[in-house]
Every structure is written in structure tokens, then in C-alpha cells.
Amino acid sequence: xxxxxxxxxxxxxxxxxxxxxxxxxxxxxxxxxxxxxxxxxxxxxxxxxxxxxxxxxxxxxxxxxxxxxxxxxxxxxxxxxxxxxxxxxxxxxxxxxxxxxxxxxxxxxxxxxxxxxxxxxxxxxxxxxxxxxxxxxxxxxxxxxxxxxxxxxxxxxxxxxxxxxxxxxxxxxxxxxxxxxxxxxxxxxxxxxxxxxxxxxxxxxxxxxxxxxxxxxxxxxxxxxxxxxxxxxxxxxxxxxxxxxxxxxxxxxxxxxxxxxxxxxxxxxxxxxxxxxxxxxxxxxxxxxxxxxxxxxxxxxxxxxxxxxxxxxxxxxxxxxxxxxxxxxxxxxxxxxxxxxxxxxxxxxxxxxxxxxxxxxxxxxxxxxxxxxxxxxxxxxxxxxxxxxxxxxxxxxxxxxxxxxxxxxxxxxxxxxxxxxxxxxxxx
Numbered sequence: 001x002x003x004x005x006x007x008x009x010x011x012x013x014x015x016x017x018x019x020x021x022x023x024x025x026x027x028x029x030x031x032x033x034x035x036x037x038x039x040x041x042x043x044x045x046x047x048x049x050x051x052x053x054x055x056x057x058x059x060x061x062x063x064x065x066x067x068x069x070x071x072x073x074x075x076x077x078x079x080x081x082x083x084x085x086x087x088x089x090x091x092x093x094x095x096x097x098x099x100x101x102x103x104x105x106x107x108x109x110x111x112x113x114x115x116x117x118x119x120x121x122x123x124x125x126x127x128x129x130x131x132x133x134x135x136x137x138x139x140x141x142x143x144x145x146x147x148x149x150x151x152x153x154x155x156x157x158x159x160x161x162x163x164x165x166x167x168x169x170x171x172x173x174x175x176x177x178x179x180x181x182x183x184x185x186x187x188x189x190x191x192x193x194x195x196x197x198x199x200x201x202x203x204x205x206x207x208x209x210x211x212x213x214x215x216x217x218x219x220x221x222x223x224x225x226x227x228x229x230x231x232x233x234x235x236x237x238x239x240x241x242x243x244x245x246x247x248x249x250x251x252x253x254x255x256x257x258x259x260x261x262x263x264x265x266x267x268x269x270x271x272x273x274x275x276x277x278x279x280x281x282x283x284x285x286x287x288x289x290x291x292x293x294x295x296x297x298x299x300x301x302x303x304x305x306x307x308x309x310x311x312x313x314x315x316x317x318x319x320x321x322x323x324x325x326x327x328x329x330x331x332x333x334x335x336x337x338x339x340x341x342x343x344x345x346x347x348x349x350x351x352x353x354x355x356x357x358x359x360x361x362x363x364x365x366x367x368x369x370x371x372x373x374x375x376x377x378x379x380x381x382x383x384x385x386x387x388x389x390x391x392x393x394x395x396x397x398x399x400x401x402x403x404x405x406x407x408x409x410x411x412x413x414x415x416x417x418x419x420x421x422x423x424x425x426x427x428x
Contacts, residue, residue: 063101063102063103063104063210064100064101064102064103064112064187064189064210064212065100065101065102065187065212065214066098066099066100066114066185066186066187066212066213066214067098067099067214067215068096068097068098068182068185068214068215068216068217069097069098069099069141069143069216070097070217071097071217071218071219072094072095072096072097072183072216072217072218072219073095073097074092074093074094074095074218074219075218075219075220075221076089076090076092076094076148076159076181076218076219076220076221077089077090077092077220077221077223078090078159078160078163078220078221078222078223079223079225080173080223080225083173083225084173085164085167085173086160086163086164086173086222086223087160088160089148089151089156089159089160090148091147091148091149092147092148093145093146093147093148094145094146094147094148094151094183094216094218095143095144095145095146096116096143096144096145096146096183096185096216097141097142097143097216098114098141098142098143098144098185098214098216099140099141100112100114100138100139100140100141100142100187101138101139102137102138102139102187102189103136103137103138103139104136104137104191107191107192108130108136108191108192109130109136109137109138109189109190109191110129110190110191110192111127111128111129111189111190112126112128112130112138112187112188112189112190113126113127113128113187113188113189114126114144114185114186114187114188115185115186115188116144116146116147116150116151116183116184116185116186117150117152117155117183117184117185117186117213118150118151118152118155118184119150120150125144144185146183146185151183152184155181155182155183155184158181158182159179159181159220162179162180162181162220162222163177163179163220163222165179166179166222170298171224171298173224173225174224174225174226174298175224176221176222176223176224177221177222177224178219178220178221178222179220179222180217180218180219180220181217181218181220182215182216182217182218183215183216183218184213184214184215184216185213185214185215185216186211186212186213186214187211187212187213187214188209188210188211189209189210189211189212190209190210191210238276238277239275239276239277239279240275240276240335240336241273241274241275241281241333241335241336241339241340242274242275242276243273243274243340244271244272244273244274244283244331244332244333244340244341244342245271245272245273245274245342246269246270246271246272246329246330246331246342246345247269247270247345248267248268248269248270248327248329248345248347249267249268249270249316250265250266250267250268250347250349251265251266251267253265254350254351254352256320258320258321258322258323258351259322261353262322262323262351262352262353263351263352263353264320264321264322264323264324264349264350264351264352265321265349265350265351266318266319266320266321266349267318267319267320267327267347267349268316268317268318268319269285269287269316269317269319269327269329269345270314270315270316271283271285271299271314271315271316271317271331271342272312272313272314273301273303273312273313273314273315273333273335274303274310274311274312275303275311275312275313276311277303277311278302278303278304278305278311279302279303279311280300280301280302280303280335281300281301281302281303281313281333281335282298282299282300282301282333282334282335283298283299283301283315283331283332283333283334283335283339284296284297284298284299284331284332284334285297285299285315285317285329285330285331286329286330286331286332287317287319287327287328287329288327288328288329289319289321289325289327289328290321290325290326290327297317298334299315301313301314301315317329319349320349321349321351322351323351324348324349324350324351325348325349325351326346326347326348326349327346327347327348327349328344328345328346329344329345330342330343330344330345
């Protein structure tokens, strides 16, 4: 059914003039075609924009890396200028083994440079522009020759600090130590950055350089600063250690009380170093007390005149224990290039009482209070010509430093009295 408006549209115009109108379906078709064309143009424009964005982002997707390739073959030497700490890295060249990899998926590598991180501006190990046949990837390993002159301040400070951490180890500044440091390297790569045109080849200019840094591990020697003993040996070649001896000096009695229930012996490990003339000596003293870990102590001493042709340095170390324990010690000379050794010496320190690893006495009828008897045992009674102890009398072991002997048999009491108290001569 036609609507009023639709009828008006198809009705001939007045005054004899005829008008032609498009049918409604044809108008709708024309509108749809215009809309589709507009959508296609918008899609094409979006695609072009995306392609341009992708082209301009090719530089962002480019990748270039540099890294250390194992350890440097150079050993950096750090020395002490004040004798108390390490302060300076000695100048030298530095081998810097590196591996480099550069790749870009779409656009050419125009140039790459490699330098030590502390190089001044414009100074490089290499400055290369790849040929057009191999401009999409660069990968290689090589070794460059750097220098301590181009190390950064941070790199130098880190290495010196690593050395000074060794001050608490061994002989500290008096001996050499080994550690590691690092030296930085940098890769700078440039890629072609395309313009806004769309074509088979980009025609833009260079984009911002791509930079990447890495580190090469370098061995470090913290050189020891010689002391007085070292200087004497160096200045006087005829100065030498003739012999080294160690002995224990142990107390005869139980002179220490490590706890309320124990009394123990004490000892001193005495090291004597004989030299050809007065001068400084150095040696290492090793000690081991019972099952405790072995300990070492570095000792520097001065050898002085003792008698004509005899010079000695003496060092004594006190060693005490809290229970019956075996003590061992050894000293080894560190003055001569090939030092002598005393070999291991051993002594056993005794403790008494239950608190010192000993045994408490068991009370019995003869000594109910478990008291220590200071007097010697009573003499034996004569039974059948043989001296025997009295029944129930306790047996006592001699004290340290004392000797006890059993009383000699006596024929009779009168004979014994006559021996010790001879009678006066009888006067008629």
C-alpha cells in the first residue's frame, strides 16, 4: 500500500510540466555505494599509516649487543703507596675479549663502532660501515687492546676497594692477594630510518644511534707491601735463618682453674729462630688444641745478639685448656725463600677433678669425708716377718713432684728403735 508521501512523489507536476524522480530502491543503492567507497578509502589510509608507523619503528626493533667473551689475559696490578692500604693501579694495556651481535629485520645497518667505555669522544676501536650485501646482520668475536688510561673513575675505585677488602685476610698488606675487576666496553650502531614514502626501498635518513654496554672481567693482583723483615733480607743477602725450633714449657702443677670443678696444667709454645746476624724474621705458628680446628698466626720478630756468633728471635704463646687435652704446635719459617719447619710437637695437659675431665673419688669406710690426706700412710704391721698395710687403710698415689716408697721390712720393733736411736755406751 502506497503512502501519501509516496503518491505525491509519483504524481505529475501541475502546469503541464513533467518531473522525473528516482525510485526509492535506486536511491538506497546509490547511498550504500558511496558509504562503501568511503569505508574502503578509510581502510586504505589506515593501512598506509600503519605501514608508515611500522617502517618508522623498524629502528626500535633493531638489536645490537656487546659482552665480554671470557676473562682478560691481562693481570692488573694494584700497589700500596703508604704501606697501610692499596691506593693505585699501575698503568698497562688491557686485553678486552668481546663478542658483538647486531641484527635488524627490515632496514640496513649503516654503521657500528666499538670503544672502551672511558674513551674520549671520537675515539673507537673500530668504526665500520658494512657493505650492501651484508648489511642486515653483524656478528663476530675479537679481542681489542684497551688501556688503564681509559678506565673510568668508578672502575678504578671498585678495583682498589676490592683489594682493600683483603686487608683482613692472611698477612693483609704484607702479602699479595688476588681478586677480579671489570672494564666496560660500548657498542654504537646506526640504522637507516625510513621516510614517510611507501615503496620497495626506504629513502629516509639515519635515526638515533642504538647503544649497548658490556663488561670484560679482568684478573687483579693486589701486590703486598714488604715490611721490616723483608727489607733486611733484601738489603743484606747474607742475612738468613739458620734454624727454627719449637718446644713446650709446661707447668709442673695444676696452676689454672678454668671452672670450679677443675684444676689444669698450662703450657707455653716457645719458638726460637736462629739467624746469621741481627735482623727481622717472620714465621707462621700453627696450633691445634684437642678436637678444635687448627689455628695459624703470622709472627714478625727481631733477631738480636745472644752471644758471639749467635743471634736469636724468641716468641712465646700461652696455651691453656679446660679439660685433659692433647696440644700440638708447629712453626714454619717465612723469611727465607725456602723456609724450614719444626715439625709437629705434642704435649698432653692434665686436669683434675670431675669438672676437668677427671674422676671424683668414691667415699669408703676408711675416708668417709673424701678428704685428701696430707700425711703419708701409716707404717705396716709386722705379720710373719712381712710388712702389710693395715686392714681398711686407703692406698694413696704420690702427688705430682713427690715420690713415696713402701717402708722397709723390720725384724722387730726393738731393732728398728736401735737403728734410729742408738743407745749410749754402757759405763760400768
